[in-house]
Amino acid sequence: MSNINTIFRITAIVFVVEIAIMFFIFVAPHSLQMFGASNFWFWPLVDTVFLVLLTSPLIYLWAIRPFTLARDAAEADLRQYKTTLDLLQDKIHISCPDTLKFGYMNKSARRDLGWSEAQYRTKTLNDIGDYFNEMQYRKSIEPLVKGALPAITFEAINRNQESIEITRQFIDAEGEQPRIVSIIRDISERKEAEKAKSEFVSTVSHELRTPLTSIKGALGLTRTDAIRNDPDKLERLLDMAATNADRLGFLVDDILDVEKLSSGMIELRSDTVNLSRLVNEAVEANEGYATKLGVFFNTTGVDLPVMVSGDNNRLMQVMANLMSNAAKFSPIGGQIEVLLSLNGSSARVSVRDHGSGIPDAAKDSIFERFTQVDSSDQRKIGGTGLGLSITKVIVERHQGTIGFISEVGTGSTFFFELPLKLAEQESPDVVEQEFKETRYANSKGIG
């Protein structure tokens, strides 16, 4: 602002000097010749005023306008900075380190404190509320004011019990009032992400350590004389170590699989896959497992080709996960129905069991990692608790959807839908009509 005043003063002086030059050099000598000495002051003055009026727009445009433009630009910049600060999600306030009085507060901070622009100018940091401690604050800014630290950043909990990060910096520009700039950032989401990551690490650690405990324990015991001299116990412990080593291997594979699939590190093929053939092959592949558990598969709607675009091996993995889950949770002698159907422009594969069903409490987290309806089942019937997570990721990476319907005591139906690949087959209406005609005519019992 002071620069602009100086420019105006200089302009005014130049203007006056110009008038004087104009009068004494150009106007006065000529007026003297024309009108004589008697009119020396009057006419030259009229001429000068006339000339000033003529030249003033030029002088304005040459001397003053550039400076007003600069001033307007400076004001526009200021408005822009202010708007930018106001629209920031971070809360920003500037206060005096001595009086603690606010010199600036952005809109986000004002909204948080419920103050208007006029109100905050009358407030100090002490007016923020009970959670502001003046003594602690002054102690915290001491190293900033003394120049020992350029800025301080720390985490805190605000009055709404949200996690925040506060950064304070001391500004001491020459000729200006020293001030403390505080930037308060909501880090709730970051904290949630950190917590989720920590919980994931903890869960993975737990899942890996549990079989490792059995392996280490069983092998450790085989070194004792009591076990070494008891062949039955020795064999039992070695079996235990081997079984848990397998479990550990499956876990590591599944953890890597779900991580790589989720992060896109694994590229999926984009082949034309006949879902009818895929379902039949999946039934064949899982038949042995089902027989072991005393259950059998029954397929419906797998006689006509239903083409989708995808990765055959990964879709086979989806089928294996859904079918083995259904087998695990079915009663002995139970039937598992595998149904292929069309749903508009999508193909739907459903796997229905008549097991115990999923309790309401477990439904929300059924696709989350390491979720099992009953963790004791992990040891009883196998599984890493990652199968459905992997299944969901694979289906979603095929632009498909996955879901389930379940009722306790009745059973569960898990299904996934994939977009039909229309280019290499008839229109969905034709396919659907043919599909309906043959759907119930061909059902295949396996197991």
Add this chain to the structure above:
Amino acid sequence: MAELTNILHVEDDPDIREIASIALGNIGGYTVVQCSSGPAALSKAPEFVPDLLLFDVMMPEMTGPETLTELRKLKGYENVPAIFMTAKAQPEEVEAYKKQGAIAVIIKPFDVMTLAGEVRGHWEKAIREAKPNVIPFLQKPGKSDARTNNDTPKTAGG
């Protein structure tokens, strides 16, 4: 000083139960009563008061800390030292278990050969630091013959 004799071990993994039974019973010489879940431990609790509670943390139905909270309400269980044996052992989790009343946390996988000694060390430290009048079982008779009592068949996973 009283001796550590009876241990109530609650663990849902049958393999780890079997290993701990050998480590504490056969090698350590303690009487180990094992339960496969928190509710099973609560139903077993009125029958006897152990010298030490050894709980897994992550169990279905009731977690170790939940089981401990419920057991503390039972007569005689108010001050029985408790140790959590867990594979879920981030530093902040270990701190949380201690705040929930555990005298120590044994991290899985544990060493079967030293488990009995480790458990005894934690128990003796807790006894030394506790006031004698709040530890009623200090007056119990000495160590009996080592034996293991499992409440559940080997196949139970609950």
